[in-house]
Amino acid sequence: MIPTCSFRCPRAACEALDKIACLEIGKTTRVNRLPYQHQYPEYTNWWLSPTIASPAYMHGKFFFDWGGDDSILCGFYVEKGLDPKVLQTKLYTSAKAKRFIMQPDWIWHQFLHDCYSGRIESAIRAAAKALPFPVIVRIDGGYCEDPSVFDPHKSLLKNDVYLLQWEKESELFRLIESKLEARLLGDLAKVKIFSDLFSFFSKMNDDPFLWLDTFFAIRLHNKNIEIIPDTEREEWNAEMIWSRFFKFFLPWFK
Numbered sequence: 001m002i003p004t005c006s007f008r009c010p011r012a013a014c015e016a017l018d019k020i021a022c023l024e025i026g027k028t029t030r031v032n033r034l035p036y037q038h039q040y041p042e043y044t045n046w047w048l049s050p051t052i053a054s055p056a057y058m059h060g061k062f063f064f065d066w067g068g069d070d071s072i073l074c075g076f077y078v079e080k081g082l083d084p085k086v087l088q089t090k091l092y093t094s095a096k097a098k099r100f101i102m103q104p105d106w107i108w109h110q111f112l113h114d115c116y117s118g119r120i121e122s123a124i125r126a127a128a129k130a131l132p133f134p135v136i137v138r139i140d141g142g143y144c145e146d147p148s149v150f151d152p153h154k155s156l157l158k159n160d161v162y163l164l165q166w167e168k169e170s171e172l173f174r175l176i177e178s179k180l181e182a183r184l185l186g187d188l189a190k191v192k193i194f195s196d197l198f199s200f201f202s203k204m205n206d207d208p209f210l211w212l213d214t215f216f217a218i219r220l221h222n223k224n225i226e227i228i229p230d231t232e233r234e235e236w237n238a239e240m241i242w243s244r245f246f247k248f249f250l251p252w253f254k
Contacts, residue, residue: 001132001133001232001233001234002133002221002228002232002233002234003132003133003218003219003220003221003233003234003235003236004220004221004222004225004228004233004234004235004236005072005220005221005222005235005236005237006222006235006237007072007220007222008222009042009043009066009072010044010045010046010064010065010066010072011035011041011042011044011046011064013046013064013072013074013220013238013241014033014046014047014048014062014064015033016237016238017048017062017064017074017238017241017242017246018031018033018048019238020238020239020241020242021048021062021242021246024242024247025250025253029050029253029254030050030051030052031048031049031050032048032049032050032051032052033046033047033048033049034046034047034048034049034054034055034056034061035047045063045064045065045066046063046064046065047061047062047063047064047077048061048062048063048064049061050253050254055099057079057081057099057100057106058079058081058102058103058105058106058107058108059107059253059254060076060077060078060107060111060249060252060253060254061076061077061078061253062074062075062076062077062246062249062253063075063076063077063215063217065215065217067136067217067219067220069223070221070222070223070224071219071220071221071222071223072219072220072222073136073138073215073217073218073219073220074217074218074220074241074245074246075136075215075216075217075218075245075246075249076215076216076217076246076249076252076253077213077214077215078107078108078111078213078214078252079108079211079212079213079214080102080108080141080201080204080205080210080211080212080213080214081100081101081102081106081108081211082100082101082102082144082208082209082210082211083101083102083208083209084101084102084103084208085208086101086208086209087101091146092146094146094147096147097146097147100144100147100211107252107254110252111214111252112201112202112205114251114252115197115198115201115202116198116202119251120194120198121194121198123248123249123251124166124194124216124248125168126248127244127245127248127249128166128168129168130244131168131218131244131245132234133218133219134165134166134167134168134174135165135166135216135217135218136163136164136165136215136216136217136218136219137163137164137165137166137173137197137214137215137216137217138161138162138163138164138214138215138217139161139162139164139185139188139212139213139214139215140159140160140161140162140185140212140213141159141160141182141184141185141204141210141211141212141213142157142158142159142160142181142182142184142210142211143157143182143184143209143210143211144157144209144210144211145157157182158181158182159181159182160178160179160180160181160182160183160184160185160186161177161178161179162175162177162178162179162185162188162189163175163176163177163178164176164188164191164197171193172192172193173191173192173193173196173197175188175189175191184207184210185200185204187200187203188200201214216249218236218241218245220236220241221233
């Protein structure tokens, strides 16, 4: 079954899920829409965040991004920032740079703990149980420059991006796409089971200068839908996205 949606862009999906989130959790949790690039609202990716602060690196968020020319990705997003050890280098000392430094209240720490406690695996399995398609895991990362000395015309730092999918029938992760520019995340090519993935996170956590973005998502086709036979497609609305995927990640939306 091929999932489709009527959302023309990530912004439209974010706005629709914002309405659902406010109804479901708005009485106890703040919900705020954040664009990545304010000047391009129709083209940029968007977050639903539990804070009005921007950026919101320390928080677990719901994320909406392009999934290619004919689809969007919707899911849960968590970031690993820089370890406080980097301050020993006399870098990252500006007010802007210090926002990159993880503190004890960053959700990453709970996320990593819950990888090993089994809660993350349980959440993904619970979400995947009723899905007629795989769960996407997109991970990108690289070394992060000090924004106080960053020169975009001279920077040579690059990121790696890996796209995996977890297939419930085989109970295995499969690599479906990769872009290796930094060559830092190569161990992801070897990930097959959950313990492999969690060991990777633990290893990356030991690198104080590495920034890591992790995105658990579903892919919804929003273009050229008419060429998909009616019997092979299922239209997803905001309520379905919330009840069949987002709700399983609510413990880390904070």
